[in-house]
Amino acid sequence: MQAYEFINNLIPPLKPTDKAKMALSWMEEIRTNVLPVIENGNFLGFLTDEKIYTKNKPDSKIAKLDLISPSCFVYMDKHIYDVIKVSSEFDINMVAVVDRDKKYLGVVTMEDAIGAFADTLSIQSHGAVLVLSMYMTDYSLFEIARIIESENAKILSSFISNDPLDDSKIKLTLKLDKMELRHIKATLERFGFKIIDQYQEENNISEEQERIDNLFRFLNI
Numbered sequence: 261m262q263a264y265e266f267i268n269n270l271i272p273p274l275k276p277t278d279k280a281k282m283a284l285s286w287m288e289e290i291r292t293n294v295l296p297v298i299e300n301g302n303f304l305g306f307l308t309d310e311k312i313y314t315k316n317k318p319d320s321k322i323a324k325l326d327l328i329s330p331s332c333f334v335y336m337d338k339h340i341y342d343v344i345k346v347s348s349e350f351d352i353n354m355v356a357v358v359d360r361d362k363k364y365l366g367v368v369t370m371e372d373a374i375g376a377f378a379d380t381l382s383i384q385s386h387g388a389v390l391v392l393s394m395y396m397t398d399y400s401l402f403e404i405a406r407i408i409e410s411e412n413a414k415i416l417s418s419f420i421s422n423d424p425l426d427d428s429k430i431k432l433t434l435k436l437d438k439m440e441l442r443h444i445k446a447t448l449e450r451f452g453f454k455i456i457d458q459y460q461e462e463n464n465i466s467e468e469q470e471r472i473d474n475l476f477r478f479l480n481i
Contacts, residue, residue: 261339261340261376262336262337262338262339262340263334263335263336263337263338263339263340263342263343263355263357263368264336264337264357264365264366265340266340266343266368266372266373266376267357267365267366267367267368268354268366268367268368268369268372269366270290271290271292271295271296271354271366271367271369272286272290272295273295273296273297273298273364273366273367274286274295274296274297274298274307274322275297275298275299275322276297276299276304276321276322276323277321277322277323278321278322279318279319279320279321279322280312280315280317280318280319280320280321280322280325281318281319283295283307283309283312283322284309284312284318287309292353292354293308293309293310294306294307294308294309294352294353294354295307296354296356296364296367297322297327298364301363301364302362302363302364303330303333303356303358303362303364304327304330305327305328305329305330305332306327306328306329306332306352306354306356307322307325307327307328308328311325311326311327311328312325328352329350329352331350332346332347332349332350332352332355332356333346333355333356333357333358334346334355334356334357334358334368335357335358335359335360336357336358336359336360336365337360340368340373340376343355343357343368343373344370344373344374347370347373353369353370353371354367354368354369354370355367355368355373386437386439387416387435387436387437387438387439388435388436388438388439388440388441388458388459388460389433389434389435389436389458389459389460390433390434390436390441390444390445390448390455390457390458391431391432391433391434391455391456391457391458392404392431392432392434392448392453392454392455392456393423393426393429393430393431393432393454393456394429394430394432394453394454395428395429395430396429396430399420399430399432401415401418404432404434404448404453407447407448407451407453408434408436408444408447408448410447411438411443411444411447412438413436413437413438413444414436414437415434415435415436416435416436416437417434417435418432418433418434418435419432419433420432420433421433431456439460441458441460445458
């Protein structure tokens, strides 16, 4: 799950000597509004279509245009989680990948990163999702897993996020290998755990749509 594994080779880098109109042509062809710019193998930043339109000189060289986010990169051996984090910090839909000498290797798009993130959370696996609210001091995945396994179910993946309704608490999202939650919920509540949400599969939802919907729920979007 390292960043270099998810480099999208369909995203071409621009050079400072390229012209703005060529950048726009490439953006239109691959349906993006941003492209990386490199010089002598070094990542310089990203060029957006907005910067080109603001300049309004299609024959202008990219060296004459303002680039954004020169620090929007990760090292090749960083986890895909770091790619998503950096993308969020810079509010851009792709992140450059460099080696330890800071030589440009390519970019990871957020579409590819989210797909990888979804796979790590077992989103394609059939099962239901439970969301618990608790104090961090009460969190013990070992204990919660023991309780769930007592109901012949297993945790496929887990995800912790801050509880937006209470800063002192966390939300624990669990993907289980069972779709029936009634007995699992009752057992967790008997042990004092507060369940604030649940998501169960519906047979008429396509697998791909289910994967996307569950991912957004995991990320609390």
